[in-house]
Amino acid sequence: MSGIFITLEGGDGAGKSTQAELLGQWLEQRGLEVVRTREPGGTLLGAELRRVLLHGGDEIGDVDPRAEALLYAADRAQHVAKIVRPALERDAVVVQDRYIDSSLAYQGAGRVLDVDEVRRISEWAADGLWPHLTILLDLDPAASAERRRARGGTADRLESEAVEFHTAVRDGFRALAKLDSERYLIVDASLPIDEIQTRIIARVSGLLTR
Ligand code: TYD
Numbered sequence: 001m002s003g004i005f006i007t008l009e010g011g012d013g014a015g016k017s018t019q020a021e022l023l024g025q026w027l028e029q030r031g032l033e034v035v036r037t038r039e040p041g042g043t044l045l046g047a048e049l050r051r052v053l054l055h056g057g058d059e060i061g062d063v064d065p066r067a068e069a070l071l072y073a074a075d076r077a078q079h080v081a082k083i084v085r086p087a088l089e090r091d092a093v094v095v096q097d098r099y100i101d102s103s104l105a106y107q108g109a110g111r112v113l114d115v116d117e118v119r120r121i122s123e124w125a126a127d128g129l130w131p132h133l134t135i136l137l138d139l140d141p142a143a144s145a146e147r148r149r150a151r152g153g154t155a156d157r158l159e160s161e162a163v164e165f166h167t168a169v170r171d172g173f174r175a176l177a178k179l180d181s182e183r184y185l186i187v188d189a190s191l192p193i194d195e196i197q198t199r200i201i202a203r204v205s206g207l208l209t210r
Contacts, residue, residue, distance in 0.1 A: 003088030004207055005129070007099040010137035011170055013144035013151070014189040015196065016097045019137065022197050023204065024095050030208070035087040038097035040075040043082050049075045054156040069107040069118055073125035076100070080126045100126060101134055101176055109172025110165050132207055135200055136177050139189035141166035 006023070008016040024034045041050030049071055052060060063071075076099070087094050100122045108115035141163055148155065177184040185203045187196050 003091045004093045004133075005084065005088060005096070005131045006094065006204065006207075007096045007101070007131040007134045008137065009098060009101045009105070009134055009173060010189060011139055011141060011144045011166055011173075013147040014137035014139040015193070016137055018193060019135070019196055019200060020095050020097055022193075023200055026197075026201055027093050027095070027204070033087075033090070033092040035083065035092050035094045036096075037079070037083055037094065039079055039099060039102070040072060042079040042096075043075075045078045046075040065107065065111045065113050068111075069103065069113060069121060072103050072107065073121050076103075076122060077125040077127075080129055084129065096131075099131060099134070101136075101173065104176055105169045105172035109175070110161075110169040115172075131183065133203065134177075134184050135203075136173050136184055136186045137189035137196070138170070138174065138186055141170055143190060 008020050010016055020036060024036050027034045039046070040053055041047045053063075053068070053071055053075075056063070084094050084096070100119070103118050103122045104115050107113050108118040144166065145163070174186070177186050185200065187199050189196065191199075
């Protein structure tokens with residue numbers, strides 16, 4: 001397998017999709033095949049799981065934290081098997097919004113589950129596949145909430161969580177990034193879009209010449 005697997009992480013509203021789009025374009029201009037995808041929801045099964053996880057509402061009642069972690073893991077298993085590995089096998093660059101680190105930060109650090117246990121089920125679901133690079137777009141939860149309000153629309157189940165939850169998630173991401181600086185690039189998400197892109201491209205360029 002010789003493709004490149006890049007994931008983007010961070011709180012809601014940190015600008016992951018914008019940066020993923022820009023990075024995808026930059027890579028395509030270099031003649032590479034790019035697969036842009038996301039979790040949850042990157043497959044047909046995943047789209048169903050995403051609907052339940054984020055917009056289930058009263059229909060599904062209160063979701064137990066272990067059930068929630070397993071649903072994200074199920075989405076991941078299907079996505080890795082059907083989309084990510086096949087893409088890497090044909091030497092594509094996969095640029096993906098959210099991956100295992102989101103489970104560690106949201107289900108682990110943000111909730112009652114043990115981070116190492118979440119890591120175990122997630123790693124099993126992904127059959128041990130870790131990204132070459134994970135870009136953390138780090139943003140203060142108050143600033144993300146402000147961006148969300150400006151964007152309009154209604155908050156999904158996780159977006160509606162209290163600020164303490166989002167702060168725990170942010171701290172969780174930062175702790176993960178500190179532990180693994182080889183895989184992670186932390187970027188201050190309050191910087192201008194083009195400045196963020198420049199920092200991302202500097203790091204990705206290094207991967208292309210590895
Ligand atoms: P989405 O709208 O895709 O993300 P964003 O807000 O970044 O645009 O929503 C995905 C939500 O699912 C987000 O709130 C984080 C959460 N999530 C988890 O809790 N665990 C996970 O493993 C993943 C992949 C996402």
